Amino acid sequence: MKENILETLKNLNFTEYEAKAYLALLQESPLTGYAVAKNSGVPRSRIYEVLDSLAMRGDILVSPGSTPQYSPVPAKELIKNRRMKAEENFELAEKSLAEFERSANDRENIWNITGSNEILDKVKACILSAEKRILLEVWKEEFEELESELRQAAKRGVNVTIIAYGEIVSDFANVYLHYMGHEITEEYGGRWIVISGDDSEVLAGIVSLGKDSRAAWTMHVGLVMPITEVIIHDLYLMEIMEKHRELLEESFGKNLVDLRHKFSIHPDFKKHYVR
Template sequence: MKESIFATLKNLNFTEYEAKAYLSLLEESPLTGYAVAKNSGVPRSKIYEVLDSLTMRGDILVSPGNTPQYTPVPAKELIKNRRKQAEENFELAEKSLAEFEQSANDRENIWNITGSGAILDKVKESILSAKKRILLEVWKEEFEELEPELRAAAEKGINVTIIAYGEISSDFANVYLHYMGQDITEEYGGRWLVISADDSEVVAGIVSLGKDSRAAWTRHVGLVMPITEFVIHDLYLMEIMKEHREILEGSFGENLVNLRRKFSIHPDFKKHYVK
């Protein structure tokens, strides 16, 4: 009989010695530690370690005094407590695994967002979730919509760096005015927006087409890395143009127009992503 009960208690995370001590106290209590060791067969050298473990877990109770005495939590209460703990663990596991699964899916998926309002809402979420750094390429129109969230991020100590197309001024962000913002607006026929938050998620897309605007949001490293580095390389170019503009324009034309023409596939040298 006892052997089957030992096996049951082991399934409830009792060690062999804990099971023996608890059953001994169910048979007779209260008992001193010495008496529990004698009745249960648990070595005296181990009994107080075992009793302390049972007490910490709430399986037995101890009365203070010069010679502490121990009594078990009734079997029904023990089972009730174990069942409650198990249910809490299952609920925690279910929630944690669902969150992990969702996070894993997010790292692999690329999500399409339609409409300028929905795109900006997703960008705001990315701003609010950032912990270290926000890199943003943006036109003035969208910056004004995002400014409150960007300011709040900066006030939390997050580095906010913006490549601005058009006149954007800010007292909380590092702003790089793109040297050819107006030309780009004309060449592309639309405005885009790119944000990288903590080098771990990006939103990128066209935002000037109203309900027909399109963007992608992802944590997929295959896109996060090159898009983030694209923004960083634009920052390199801003710094290089600031220091060496005259030399570079001497080689490649005003605002590096000859480079843009060299790598265009259209006879009018304009971009035709937006049709």
């Protein structure tokens, strides 16, 4: 019978010595540490270490004095406390694993977002979750909607780098003014927005069509990597144009228009992604 009880206590996260000491105290208490060692069979060299562990966990009570006395928490209370702790751990595990599962799913999913307000709300969420770096391609109109969140991110220590279509002035971000924002708006038939947060999530889409605006958000590495690298390559181009504009325009036309025409598949040299 006693062996069964000891095994039961072990299943409740007691060590063998803790189980023996607690069971001895259930049979007789209060006891001194010496008496607990004698009655339980726990070595005297270990008994105070074992009793301290039980006391810290709340399984026994200590009466202070020149010779401390030990008493057990009643068995019913012990079981109640263990049950409550187990339930708390199960609830925590359930929430944590649900978050992990959701995060794992997010890394594989691609979300379709409709409507300019909804797109900007998701961009704000990306900004809020960023910890290291935000890369953003944005027009002035949308920047004004996002400026507060971007400023707060910069205050948190996030590096904010913006490729700006239109005159965007910022005292908290690295801003690269695109050399042909107006022409691109005309060519594409609308304003887009692209954001990469911490090189781990991206959103990209057309944001200037009101309720008909469309964007995609994902953590899928198959899209995060190329979209992030496209933004970085645009930054390369901004740096190169800043230092060698005259030479490049001599070879490829004003604002590199000859290159843009070279790689167009439409006779009007416009993009037709938005139909």
